[in-house]
Amino acid sequence: MSLCINPGCRQPNHPDNGGSPTCIVCGSDLVLQGRYRVMRLISSDSGFGRVYEAYERNVPKILKVLKESYNTNDKVVELFRREAQVLSQLNHPGVPRIEPEGYFLYCPAGSSADSPVKLTEPLHCLIMEKIEGPNLKQWMVQQGNHPISEKQAMLWLTQLTDVLDLVHQHNYFHRDIKPENIMLRPSGQLVLVDFGAAREMTQTYMANLGDSGITTVSSAGYTPPEQEQGQAVPQSDFYALGRTLIYLMTAKLPNDTTIYNSRTNAFVWRPLAPQISAPLADLIDELIAPAAAQRPQSTAQILERLAQVRWSKTGSLGPLRQVSGLPQSVGARSIGDVAPATWPMTTLNPHEAKTLSEPSHSFLPPWLDQRPWLLAGLTGLALAVPLGWYALTRNTSNPISQVEAVENLPQRLVRSLGTLSGHEADVLDMLLLKDGQTLVTASADQTVRFWNLAEKQALRTLSEHTNTVKALAMTTDQEILITAGDDRTIRFWNMADGELLVTLSNAHTVPINALEVSNNGKTLASADSDGTIFMWNLVAPDGRIDPQHLVTAGSSHTLQADGTVNDLRFTRDDSYLVSGGKSLHVWTMDDLDQPITLTGHEPLTFINRLAISDDGRTLVTASSDKTVRLWNLADKTHHATLTGHQSYVNDLRVEGPLLWSADADQRILVWNMDQAAYVETITGFNTDIWRFAVQPNGYIVTIGGTEHTLGLWALEEQAEP
Structure with missing residues (x-):
């Protein structure tokens, strides 16, 4: 089936659209730019636009279409165009790929007399690579809101710093880093998305931070103080990056009352992340310093600090990859002056394991590859929490009773x-x-x-x-x-x-x-x-x-x-x-x-695995809510809950x-x-x-x-x- 994106079309999903170059109902083109056929609407409530899944032959793409009501809002149109401009200049697995002509205008056929929408201007469209996988907010929910380990935090912080290194070298900064804007490929690579708020760093911009033309982009809990005042700087990205890591390491949102006291404006996260060492926690605290001048001044400094954290844990620093940070003085050179680069994967601190093949002599292992979004997203989240108790809930008659197991197991x-x-x-x-x-x-x-x-x-x-x-x-x-x-x-x-x-x-x-x-x-x-x-x-x-x-x-x-x-x-x-x-x-x-x-x-958790008993009477389910449940297949009722796992099953x-x-x-x-x-x-x-x-x-x-x-x-x- 093909979907018509004309807002004035009375039946955009007409069943006969699949084999037609134009919409059966309104006559609008169904093959955009002669290449892309839209298949389904993914979201209509994503800010200023609608998000569709489109295909170029057999390759899935993401199509963003600016809502027609914003066509006359110059600032919104500018933000929409900027995402295409920024992405077209970046070449990194941590950034969605977009072709130079990825931004285009689409002109639907004229609206009929009874159409719900009358269009006088074309639609603004942006087509880009589709990232398979969840964003980090979804991933946390899928795996049961289990805090990530220190090793994973270091790996992900390094990946994201690598991406920002590229963005900053191209004289841009993101301005809206948060878990919802970071996606996880099946390969394990984190991808920074939504560059609509990205801002160019030029002499003019740096000299006029208070200019009224600066747009204010704010995400509660992740936006630094200076950006709330409309004066974002490159180090604003580091603040948002640190707050994002704290969410992942504590499984607590920035405005959670266990982590933030609104009366005293105190943000206390370390007690909720006991698995994080003091050196890494110190680095995170520097990233979220209230003043931009107190934060690391470049991506190179962050990577150097990460190497120091590793050294403090292992006593072996190892060779450092050369990563250039921001220039001492950010000039007004054009994007085209920056030579394209090949961006290596960055990794830290491999496990030591006995293998049956030739061991790797590389200092750094391959990227932490995430489970196929599988809804349980697994990347070594092994927190060393001892099993001190087990509880059993069993249903012989309603309600389910609970029995505590003995301590010595x-x-x-x-x-x-x-x-x-x-x-x-x-x-x-x-x-x-x-x-x-x-x-x-x-x-x-x-x-x-x-x-x-x-x-x-x-x-x-x-x-x-x-x-x-x-x-x-x-x-x-x-x-x-x-x-x-x-x-x-x-x-x-x-x-x-x-x-x-x-x-x-x-x-x-x-x-x-x-x-x-x-x-x-x-x-x-x-x-x-x-x-x-x-x-x-x-x-x-x-x-x-x-x-x-x-x-x-x-x-x-x-x-x-x-x-x-x-x-x-x-x-x-x-x-x-x-x-x-x-x-x-x-x-x-x-x-x-x-x-x-x-x-x-539990709500907002996912079932990862199923099994059937040998006699065929019992269904077994394993979930990211850390439980195993037994179900009676004869009457389709819940029979028992087995608890005791300290992480997702x-x-x-x-x-x-x-x-x-x-x-x-x-x-x-x-x-x-x-x-x-x-x-x-x-x-x-x-x-x-x-x-x-x-x-x-x-x-x-x-x-x-x-x-x-x-x-x-x-x-x-x-x-x-």
């Missing part, structure tokens, strides 16, 4: 057997085959890899995907592997030799998060970040399991969940399909149009009556599902656990953390704390 330790390396970005999914030795992994490095766990070596790499791969599935006979991810394709592979059998191009219009094959092997379900679920009939007309016919047959049914879907699971008898993410739905296979919605997890494994749940706090908890009771904690892992598998010999394989490796672990004998 049994634990078992694991010892490392090393790691398997080869992926160059986060590993996002894995499948252990029935032989217990062959493992398949999917990664943000756009590859799928096969591993022999017995020999501890890589077997094969599949490299046909063009973006992050984050979902794996397999036919029940394990002859066909199915992969999907951010390139919106579903690919089918021959397991025997790795041959690509079929590619379903544009299987979804947005990134695909989950795949699941029914237990009878006849149906594939795929789900995306928009909540769309497609059902695919794997059985060809001749009765064989053959995905080739899907190229022409397409999907057999479309379902729509409430918000993004992170996981799918068929019940043992294939009578139900369960989808979990922003919402939890149970779909009856005989009547897919009427889902049953289950509620119980990412993966589940059912093994007879036992349930294993893994979290971002480097632990696996084991439960007895029949009794809804705690059994033991498995600890000793050195990274968050995103996915895990257990081999027949009891060895555990994990993915997670920041090293892009597979962890191999052996269980020690049970030990009492």
Whole structure:
């Protein structure tokens, strides 16, 4: 379907617009600039404009259209144009890409007599790269508002300083840095967006800070005092950067009463971030100093201080990357005088880990690659908070009762057997085959890899995907592997030799998060970040399991969940399909149009993983609200809540009556599902656990953390704390 952006069109989403160059209703062009076709409205309440998703062939773009009511407001039009001007001059993975002609005017066809809007001027449009992923405000909500660790704070502060280094070198500063204006790519790169408020640093500007022509841009809690008075300077960006980091490190908004006292104007954040060392906290406090002169004066100074923080923690400073800061005297040279630069990734303080391949001799590891927005956004958020208590809530009759567990809880330790390396970005999914030795992994490095766990070596790499791969599935006979991810394709592979059998191009219009094959092997379900679920009939007309016919047959049914879907699971008898993410739905296979919605997890949190008990009677959900919940599939009711995780729960494994749940706090908890009771904690892992598998010999394989490796672990004998 194509969407008409003419505000005067009576039916902009007319079903016949899809194959037409002009709108069936109003006659306006549907192919903008001869290149871009608008597919859907993303937001109509984003400040001055509307935001759409558009496509140039198969490449998604973001289209911003200034609301027609602002066409005569010169200041608003100037801000809109400035974003295009600034972005076109910047070349950095932390800035959305825009082509020189990304800003253009669009002239809709004349409004009809009964049109709701009469246009006398063209629409101002801006087309740019679409950043796949959440902003940091959304990310914090998705992962349960869990404060980030010091290591992650240093990595993200370094990334953002790198971006500002480029912006400031081009004689601009941003003026509106806040969590909502920082997005997270699937690769882990932070992206600074919304440059509409950016201001050019020239001699004239620096000499006339009090001029009435300066626009005031304010975001409560993030805007520095001088900017509130209309006199922003480059160091104003550092203040907003520091306030943003404090939000991430404390999970408290700047106006939260636990952090800000409005009567005394006191802003006290350190007690809420005990995981942050004094040297880093000192740097953050300097960034948010009330006076601009008391803050670091350049991005180079911030990076130097970060190196000093690292030295204070490790005693080893290591070589510093040369980053030029602002010139001593900011002149009025033009943007074109600045030579383009290649912007390296900046990283800090790698983990020390035993690997089964040649160790890296680089001082700095690859960027902290974030989980596929997956709604649980995982990047080593392993806060060292001991498990001092466990609570159990169980529903035998309403209301749910709560039982406190004993303090001395049994634990078992694991010892490392090393790691398997080869992926160059986060590993996002894995499948252990029935032989217990062959493992398949999917990664943000756009590859799928096969591993022999017995020999501890890589077997094969599949490299046909063009973006992050984050979902794996397999036919029940394990002859066909199915992969999907951010390139919106579903690919089918021959397991025997790795041959690509079929590619379903544009299987979804947005990134695909989950795949699941029914237990009878006849149906594939795929789900995306928009909540769309497609059902695919794997059985060809001749009765064989053959995905080739899907190229022409397409999907057999479309379902729509409430918000993004992170996981799918068929019940043992294939009578139900369960989808979990922003919402939890149970779909009856005989009547897919009427889902049953289950509620119980905390608001504004997300379900990360689903599991079904061996007897098919119990649904298990793992959530970013730090709980595991059990549901009765017979009557679709909440049965019990298992609490005790200190961070968001990412993966589940059912093994007879036992349930294993893994979290971002480097632990696996084991439960007895029949009794809804705690059994033991498995600890000793050195990274968050995103996915895990257990081999027949009891060895555990994990993915997670920041090293892009597979962890191999052996269980020690049970030990009492």
